[in-house]
Amino acid sequence: MLTLPPAIPLFDSIQYLEDGNAIVNQHLSEVTLSAVSDAGFVYEYAVDWLLEQRHSENNYKTYRSELTSFLHWAYTVEQISLSMVTRRVLSKYLDYCSKPPLELIAYRNVAQFVVDKQLKERVPNPQWRPFLGKKIDGIEQPYQISDKALKTKLAILSSFYAYLINEEYTERNPAMALMKNGRSKASSQHIISGEDLEDIKSFSDLQWSYVMSAANQLAKQSPEDNERVLFLVSLMYSCYLRISEVAARPGFSPIMGQFKRDTKTSVWGFYIPRSKGGKKRTVAVSKQLLDALQRYRRFLQLTPLPTPNEKTPLFVRHRAAGRGRDSGLLNANLGIRQLREQIYILIEQAAKLAEADGFKQDANEIRQLTPHSIRHTGISHDINLVGRPLSHVQADAGHDSIDTTSQYLHTSRVERHQSAEHKPLDHLN
Template sequence: MKLLPPVIPIFDKPEYILEGNPVVNQYITNVSLSSVEDASLLLEHAADWLCEEKHCENNYKAYRSEITTFFHWCFDIAKLSPIQMTRKDMAKYINYCQNPPEALIGYFNVAQFTGKDELRQPNPNWRPFIGKKANGSPIPYTLSDNALKTKIAILSAFYNYLITEEYCERNVAQIWLNHSRFGKNKSYKMESSDEKLPIFTELQWSYVISTVQKLANENPNIYQRHQFLIQLLYSCYLRISEVSARAGYSPVMGQFRQNQQTGIWLFYIPKSKGGKKRSVTVSKSLLNALKSYRKFLKLRISVIPDSGFGIIRTVVIPDFS
């Protein structure tokens, strides 16, 4: 059996990153089964994020090293998913990076993987932290302020990517930075205006709904569906990704379900942000809109729980100009 480093490097060079590695795959599988259920999904997101930097070698290497160290702490030390982290957890990670175990400190740069193509293996000499020596003797490991700010900046960029992909709701790295001693510096602090969610006002929603209702009355064959989808989004506070077709998912009528005990109607979402499933209560007004929409489609008014009839049947985009 080949020797492995104390910390498994997760991401290979850009030309190999999407191909996967047997050792890494086995490691991530074990983590998923034992401690962090979404480890494989996080690996996919991180790989996609890193691929966007593959044309800038320095950025790619810096991002790869930081995410590898971060995942090591999350998976092996804290046994916690990054999307579950709090500001206190981030502080613990920073403290870990400032005082890493001696076994994880190397004193020269080496490749994270060795070998060619399918024979590539984690380099047993690789370490996630690089220390310094003076006259041949190791110097106590230190993390400079600039290095720390770079570390947080990279993690913040990764969290922003996860938020964009609707996999995460908070940028814990930026939150930690805002409350740290660096937060007093405006160049590092997130402005309060950036924290406000871009949402419609009631007046804006009224314009949208009245406009689509007018269009639906004038041309129901095209805009009846749009009217219902907008009502669904507005009434259930859904994300666009939860009602839009994508690879492996398309919303169906059967997602409207009635609780047999309470009689309350719910809209079931099989995979929401963070990979979790959830159900949203359907209001009376939305239920009436659903009945009207089904009547327009010449379907029976009541929804059959296992109905596979698609909510989205066309790809016509409404023109609100």
Template sequence: MMKNTELPPAPLFDQAAHIGNPLTYARSILQRQPELRAIEQIYDDLVNSLNFLGSYNGSSATFNSYRREVERLLQWSWLVRQAGLAELNRQDMEDYLAFCQSPPASWVGNKQVARFRNYQGERVINPDWRPFVAQQNKRSQTDDFNLSQKSLQAVFSILSTYFNYLQQEDYLAINPIKLIRQRSRYLQRHAYQEPIRRISNLQWDYILETVERAAQDNPKEHERSLFVMRCLFGMYLRISELVADERGTPVMGDFQQDRDQHWWLRVVGKGNKVRMVTVSDDMLDALKRYRNHLGLTPLPRVGEQTPIVAKIKGRGAVTSTRQIRYLVQGCFDAAYQRMREEGLKDEAEELQVATVHWLRHTGISEDVKFRPKEHVKEDAGHASMATTDRYIDTEMRERHASARHKKLKPEY
């Protein structure tokens, strides 16, 4: 029997630092949400899920991804299916995936917000939080929810790992997601390579010029914006590599000069892997400009602990990728408005769907045109050359050129 979904579910899991002992935290969830106690074995579901998430608390990005998928599944299982994890089967997982493709309006928010917030010294539920978040269409001013193929693949991957863990812990007998993974109607298999999503050179020119103007008008806020945008494009950093987290705080001392007087940036990337990223002459000039704005010496001192991206209000480094995401989106929005005002409607419309990660894609795509791809691979932190090869579109370009003049009516 499916339950009514008119009311939004409450969040289950806080940030890793606020969870602590899984047994105690599971009891606190049931105290907060006593209606969940109607589900048999719910306490054991919670404890095992918390133990699973605890094994990924070494990286906030990984923890957040796994928390999101586990939390959604548990909420659906308990509130919609009204069953514990041990009762889920292959058909239930098919139903769950269909639910994720079109969740009820009460489960969809229009912006990313924290699950919990501090109130009088305690962590309390944020009533504005929702399990799914829609992207706003700027043209229609409506919120459209759409789970992309990439997101669906992430659901399969994370939940398969989750159920495998529960099997290995002898908590579940089967992995229901594995039963549908190979032949699911939800996963598309492409016989071609998906194109890399990037912004055009014209769009980047407008973005850069727009932010430069903003930095002149309001340097206190937008000199930082300009520097961040240049880092994301010029060194194709991930936003997680600019903020402070459990891996450490990116500081100015991470910019380092070698014996040949060449500059590098030490970056801690995905999987806690450290890499050295080349700092170009233009990027070095951008660093000097930003440091001059901050009242620092033109170039960093050895071991300097000044955060690379500091808070504008308050002290210390930015600790939220969400804040960087909002900063970049604000730059995109301002450039979009300028392009529309100056008659570049088509280019502006394409910029509407751009995301933060497109800057990284664009920087890599531009570099592989003239740099050895092995060098680009190392700077980007790609695990394999196959990933870097995706940015080389010469083959697609040549393939189209060879077919461009095909005739629909062949000549005799």
């Protein structure tokens, strides 16, 4: 019988993080079904954010520790979505951290995950606790947390919420609000400015051209491996999709039948049954994307266009899964980790092509971008290059507010500099 700690650690060491963990996945599924409907969805964002710290082990451990405590409190104690956390609610979390339950305090630092000898898998360490107390002369002392430690917690959470804002999960940062105006006010060096928040990471039109060139080149060289990748990035770019909207996850498996034709207008759309906050939407499908769909389906030896309610998986495996819920299955959708890996391979190939043509700086910038940058790029290009109305882009992107969509309108500092460079001080002389 497997013994689990009273609070489940959510994030393994950096080298194991992307492998996933069956017990963590089961725990998140239970939370999603019983308490917080978008818990699994936000967990994927948390993993992506932590992966950005892979080059600094100390940062990774510090950020992981804080996220684990915060998500345990939000999902298990308070049972609240992170999008609903306000400054007042977050203040309750600080109270919780100042006086945590005794069963969640350990007096010895241990690994969060260990290898179970029977299962031969990594499992949560039953000895681990989210809070670490101190001993003096071997005697356990009452748990205390310093003001400096509370400020660090808020700074980390503010950074995470800034990431969630950039990923369009939420529009508010309760940690920043508490840092600026509430208790545990932080110094200005901890506060992320609005100028930094405006950085929407997207490919330039030149950089995106190299991504598509690389995708087409790879598909031509090895269609068995890369026709899928070509259609994946075409779909994400054209329909502004998050990777979680096209990947398999507990309770959701994308299918071809999500491409739907309106019987009255004959217009095609891509239906997203559930995204952030449980919202659904239908995104307009362009002629070029419809052509890309037909090419992809011909490669899969399917009819050119999907039939109504067709159940064929959208992105099928090339080899049967070796473990997990789809173990032994070939005709099953790929998950977020596998799709992310394929996109990063493509991004690296695009960077190499740009570098070979002498665009070294663009190549370096391409390597800094992520799968979610494809969504940002599609939105930015449609507004600034194609000239789509903001209201149309807002609907297809699933933005709650037109203000969110308008952030993509000439967002770069370079564009602002260029437009201001030749402003006269006297318009008559």
